[in-house]
Amino acid sequence: MIDNVLSVLIFFPLIAALFIFIFLRSDKISMWMAFFASLVEMAIVMPLMLNFDKSVAGMQFVEKYQWIKSFGIDYYVGVDGISILMIFLAALLSSISILASFTYIKKSKREFYLSLLVLESAMIGVFVSLDFFLFYIFWEAMLIPMYLIIGVWGGANRIYAAVKFILFTLAGSLFMLLAILAVYFKYGSMTGDYTFNILKISEMVYPTQFQIIIFLAFFLAFAIKVPMFPFHTWLPDAHVEAPTAGSIILAGVLLKMGAYGFLRFCLTITPEAAIKFVPLIALLSVIAIVYGAMVALVQEDMKKLVAYSSVSHMGFVTLGIYALNQSGIEGGILQMFNHGIITGALFLLVGIVYERTHTRMISDYGGIAVQVPLYATVFMIFTLASIGLPTMGAFIGEFLVLVGSFKSFPTYAIIAISGIILSAFYMLWLYQRVFFQTLNTKWELLNDMSFRECICVLPLVMIVFWVGVYPETFTSYMHESVKLLLEQIQDVQIAMN
Helix, strand or coil, X not given: CCXXXXXXXXXXXXXXXXXXXXXXXXXXXXXXXXXXXXXXHHHHHHHHHHXXXXXXXXXXXXXXXXXXXXXXXXXXXXXXXXXXXXXHHHHHHHHHHHHHCCCCCCCCHHHHHHHHHHHHHHHHHHHHECEHHHHHHHHHHHHHHHHHHHHHHCXXXXXXXXXXXXXXXXXXXXXXXXXXXXXXXXXXXXXXXXXXXXXXXXXXXCCHXXXXXXXXXXXXXXXXXXXXXXXXXXXXXXXXXXXXXXXXXXXXHHHHHHHHHHHHHHHXXXXXXXXXXXXXXXXXXXXXXXXXXXXXXXXXXXXXXXXXXXXXXXXXXXXXXXXXXXXXXXHHHHHHHHHHHHHHHHHHHHHHXXXXXXXXXXXXXXXXXXXXXXXXXXXXXXXXXXXXXXXCHHHHHHHXXXXXXXXXXXXXXXXXXXXXXXXXXXXXXXXXXXXXXXXCHHHCCCCXXXXXXXXXXXXXXXXXXXXXXXXXXXXXXXXXXXXXXXXXXXXXXXXXX
């Protein structure tokens, strides 16, 4: 096992980006170097997964070094059962995004791959940070490369989408910064120890009114990131205009950071406030599930349809988290992972056909299954995975979320089921219009998936079935950490009663 493995995971992509920036001028060599660096990163993640002790609830592979002593700021990182799957997801989708962009990106290729590597470093940093100051640096650092990926390499309306993305997420970040500073000073005034240590801050019991204010600030930041209804309006524009790699990372990893924030901060630092706001958040989650599915149903752009399906599916994540029981929270975390794999794959597949046809409008297609049978088969796999077919990952995640939701708010759980039914409508109707009916003569020479594209989707196909057939491989990582979190919440619930 590598010493200081988390630091290596954080900084290796950044070092690789600096190497490319300083020493390489060829776009082609830079492209391959970026892909090689992402594979090395993935190779470092695997021993982390294999050496993770699933019987331990707390942080593992911890590294702590004093940084800015006068302000109580440390370089403090660690990983537990809630964050480890997200690290794996970030590393995997980064590799796939780089490989998928080999022929898609036509201009400033070197700079594009630099942006992806910097983004990967920031994403890993968010999931392992145990110091609020460090966490905020990585959280903000993510915005810059994603803004560039959308604004420079995006579609026709890329500037509008990039500015909208940055305005929404920066607004949320400012609320989060205010909350971080408030708990920093509150904890310091209560203990005399001014620190940004997340674990220490989470152990303190704060006054109810203070918790409510802090919770609302955190909630706005993370609800925008998820994005929850009604804070979702930036997402479809960002997805539609982003290049394929941008959409994969945005849907696969960045949206999960909002849900991760709910778990890591809202439920631990402000548990009493979180419990008080459960009815509202459950309602917003159910609205997102149904609204996102209904809007997806009427979309004519394939990418926008998948984007609105993200709003719907992420509603299941927040519904499970705020069920505040083992099934619900584990289902929410697993669904975060599943959504990253499945929706990332759908954006990849839409990008593959768009690269050939330069259109995403559903009405421009029809009958292409006869021309691209392999592509049609893979698209069908992820269509069925998206609607939660048994033996596929989303079924397990949604099942656990619904079980947990029934225990806490049965009416909302029943309404949420309609979202699954609607997802079958919009995904199967999409598939029917694109792949069946009469073949559009424009696509008579359409090429099937290349070997490189098959390599991109193969690990995603394997994981979808792996989670669906044997989910314990993945849920076993989170059992103890979720139990510890629930014990803390149950203590608060008893005190409130």
